[in-house]
Amino acid sequence: MKLKIAIQKSGRLHDDSVKLLKDCGIDVKNGMNKLKTESDNFPLEIYFLRDDDIPQYVEDAVADIGIVGENVVFEKQKKVTEVEQLGFGKCRLSVAVSRNEQYTGVEYLQGKRIATSYPVILEDFLKARGVTAEIHEISGSVEIAPGIGLADAIVDLVSSGSTLFMNGLKEVDTVLKSQAVLIRNNELAPEKLAILEKLLFRIRSVKKAKNNKYVLLNAPNDRLQEIIGLLPGMKSPTVLPLAESGWSSVHSVLSENEFWDIIEKLKDAGAQGILVVPIEKMIV
Missing domain, CATH: 3.30.70.120 (Alpha-Beta Plaits)
Incomplete structure (x- = not known):
């Protein structure tokens, strides 16, 4: 029996996810042009999928576990369990406005148009603070929305802030801090839970070593x-x-x-x- 893990096919978490498995002594063949591969020295099947799809695949038991950003877990709201924070892929989901705007706090967003790829997280953030705004869901290139008149502000992932700067924006508030996490299906068989515990033992040993x-x-x-x-x-x-x-x-x-x-x-x-x-x- 093998444990099935889903990781990002390409993008900011792919390389670190593969490196983590290799640091755990698990042989991972190059999956850039594949959807699936297997380890020769650990009972693991690796699926290479879109980041946004991983929580759904884990909920549906197509994959038993997955490595995904916490921001995606919170946005998709699938029935999965977060098992371990992995310490890489750290970023912020932040509010950004035009550099010449005077941001006075979250109340500034009242009645404003906000562009984001994370409408669920943003709606919860605003509701918890008693703010009502017009949310525009955009799948990509969120940072150009204020410049083309689509929105007054954006909520997007930020690492260094350079993309915001290049688009005339400034980061003014943090909605959520995120990093890569390991999630699992809520109904794993005992045999697969035993394999997961072995994997977690290795992951935690690697994390302790790095710290x-x-x-x-x-x-x-x-x-x-x-x-x-x-x-x-x-x-x-x-x-x-x-x-x-x-x-x-x-x-x-x-x-x-x-x-x-x-x-x-x-x-x-x-x-x-x-x-x-x-x-x-x-x-x-």
Whole structure:
């Protein structure tokens, strides 16, 4: 039995989705010109589909699981379960207006015409704030709508904001923060749930590795306890004696979020020869 996963055929999530599976040790053949392929070393079938169609395929059990943007999950409102946030494909669904407009808050949108590819999310956003507006659903090139007189504002996905800038727009409010997520069918058979758990174990190990660094350093023994106190590690740092008397080698793992602050404190505490090594997999 194989677990069927749907990923984006092309677009901003495709490359990272394939890379995640490969980082999990799963052999994925090139699917750019295929709709389906299979892994040789893991019980997985991979379907390459349009991003917007993936929630429907998962709800209908054509695919058991899928990798898709949270924005699509919220917009399509299909009966699926979000299993895991994957940490890539991060973006914002934002309100943008002409650069010369004075945006005073969400009340600015009252009675305005708003162009978007996400009418469901936008309607919920406006309703929750007591704002009534005219929503124009557009499937693509939303950013040109104000320039051609179709809309007063837009709600669209934003990563860097460069596309908005080139079209004379500015980002003024955030409707939703999104990233790639793993979703599953709500009625998976126990055998497929077991395969999914194995896949999740690998995914979580890869995610932990990306968020942590392996650190090796040399510490004077008279300041060893102070240095160890700065290194949380997975349980506690590993300490090994060096050939040079009075010194020890200390090995530990640091979170990416706290890395630079702790490195500076380690130097101030007398640590030398600090090496930082990326972690490929991290099993805890």
